[in-house]
Amino acid sequence: MLKRLKNIFSTPSGEELWPSKNSSTKKTRLYKEQSPLNEWKLIKELGDGAFGKVYQACHEQSKQYAAAKVIENCTDDELPEHTVEINILSDCDHPNIIGFYDAYYFEKKLYIFLEYCTYGAVDHIMTTLEHGLDEKQIRFIGYEMLEALEYLHTQQFVIHRDVKASNILLTQTGQVKLADFGVSAINTQQDQKRNEFIGTPY
Incomplete structure (x- = not known):
């Protein structure tokens, strides 16, 4: 594995x-x-x-x-x-x-x-690999996450509010998936702002 x-x-x-x-x-x-x-x-x-x-x-x-x-x-x-x-x-x-x-x-x-995403979350993958992701891997995951966020923001008016490695999953074919929308918010318009501080602090 x-x-x-x-x-x-x-x-x-x-x-x-x-x-x-x-x-x-x-x-x-x-x-x-x-x-x-x-x-x-x-x-x-x-x-x-x-x-x-x-x-x-x-x-x-x-x-x-x-x-x-x-x-x-x-x-x-x-x-x-x-x-x-x-x-x-x-x-x-x-x-x-x-x-x-x-x-x-x-x-x-x-x-x-x-x-179901076979390989689970990116934070688990980094632990399994025993080192951090290299630049190519980070670029690959980052690009696919930006695709997902652009879709959410411009077509669904949704703010995820908790994007982190444990909420980014990897399928068996290597496709990246954004998950865990439990604290997400649905806006009524594209540029609407939220004032609450929700999610995982770093």
Whole structure:
């Protein structure tokens, strides 16, 4: 695996498996009020954060892999705050933004099923490589992130507000994906400004 990670940046970007419009993993509405475990199998835990845990999941019918973000103890009053990410991603269609598959709200748990990125976050990749990224790798990731941000700012009027290495993911084909829109904001116009200080301080 280490050898594959070292070579991934010199591999031309390919197309990650993406559900078609007729795929069983394509969303039909923002979230379903039923258990996702009738359609999805949670395989293993990938990590956890302030809002919940992330699991590798597989769709029972299509065998499509996904990353399942599970937010526990999510009350009805808190639901609008946590569904901002669903609202944003359900409207996005860009190769450098994480894909949204489906969402469920069941027994005070919010399940969000997203595109699965095999190599995970860039900060984990740097740890695995045991050194920082070189100039070519930084340029490659930076360019693809700028593509994603330009799309968000000019076409979706969305501010991510937490761009960092742990929110930049890498697919098996070497494509860069911007993820974790949990603290993002949707503006009503392109040049609208925000006064809140939100995100990860450095």
